[in-house]
Amino acid sequence: MAAPLLAFDRVAITLGGREILSPTSFEVGRGEFVCIVGPSGCGKTTLLRAASGLVAPSGGTVRRNGIAVTQPSREVAFVFQDYGRALLPWRTVQGNVALALEAAGVPAKVGLTAHAQKFPAQLSGGMQQRVQIARCLAQAPQLLLMDEPFGALDALTRHGLQDEVARLVAEQGLTVLFVTHDLEEAIYLGDRVIALQADPGPGRPSLARMLDVPIPRPRDQLTTKEHPAFLALRRELFGFIEQGHG
Template sequence: MPAFVELTDVTHAYGGDGVSAVEGLSLAVGEGEFAAVVGPSGCGKSTLMKLATGLQFPRRGTVRVAGDAVRKPVKLAGMAFQNPTLLPWRTTLDNLLLPLEVVEPHRSRLKRERDRYVARAEALLAQVGLAGQGQKFPWQLSGGMQQRASLCRALIHEPQLLLLDEPFGALDAFTREELWCVVRDLAAARGMTVLLVTHDLREAVFLADRVFCMSARPGRIIAERVVDLPRPRDLEVTYTRTFIDLVHDLRGRIAEARQPS
């Protein structure tokens, strides 16, 4: 499987303190693969996401997406974060259309092809269980509904790469599991490459084909686990011995990573 996202011996630091967020970080995610990254707090997981999308550039090493070196923000990527960050003065539908006002070639087409883009947005809302909610404002939606809308906004320009940075961390357990299934179905239907950063080991194992575990800061990959569970997965798989053993294995690796060297 060719690598769609590839970081090779990457080191990056913020500011002038010289302390690296990641150091010697190498990781490759295949095209169409769902990969998850876990690790202790502050290990550089979010830095990895910024490097993969061209929001930051490494001090050393190389970052490639779709075979090209990343030297500017990656247009073929969509992102969703822990906080939905929907604009409160725009309807849910208009929030979904916001990236199209920025990203070419959609920006040039949006005005004359608005009906087509609105239909795409409404189809996405229906796919995540928000049919008929497009004219509501974010403050009229629950937290889970806002996060569903945020996922739709990340997908509205039909990206080849979806990056999820702790997207469900602020939600209750039941809503979180509902949204795992939404993401599972979206990824399967679209065949896109997905990179998920999460603290939730159950979430990582339920959704991913492979899970990468990072060390404490400065972050690097210290373990990689293939999730050998058949797809499609339902929530019942989370009670199986194979699932539980893999979660425990990852928890052990993170516990080791948190120990002072």
């Protein structure tokens, strides 16, 4: 068996003297879409930062392709919730997307059609987030990390972008680790959902649940959300989050 693309092996993270992530182990296979949910402050962003090499674990190891992650890599792309700060305001849409290509030494030839020559301030939130995602995909990453990318968008825009990301990920065979507050979004997008708990208590891992999502693809906003497996998973995750613990 080939090594999983990403492996957390008893990863613990202490920041400012507090254990933010208690020893957590899981793997993400190539081409898998794994979503992470959990209450605010339970360490979701910290976990993504560790996956990207921006934060060093205080215990355990993060491995990508079997090799310990010690620093950020061009092969890992990070989509932030705050698109307003992720885009360079003085660059056009085309210029922002081209950044990733310039960093990789690839000539820019990205046409974002009608909006290519606009500046971020001239775009809606949904469109700005699209640009940030396009820039990450232009990087042709091995692993795509997304931190509540649609959290600031209205429901209609969010659903549109969910479907667009699901389609692009399938087309390009990408591996994704996706953090969200939205349990339905996690089930809708994921092959698996991992639920973290805050303050698990001494000796207990942050990872509280790992659920498979046995719903066929392509999915769609109406029928998928009526699928019996969708409803059962939603019930289980809501129960877990509302109790506030595992």
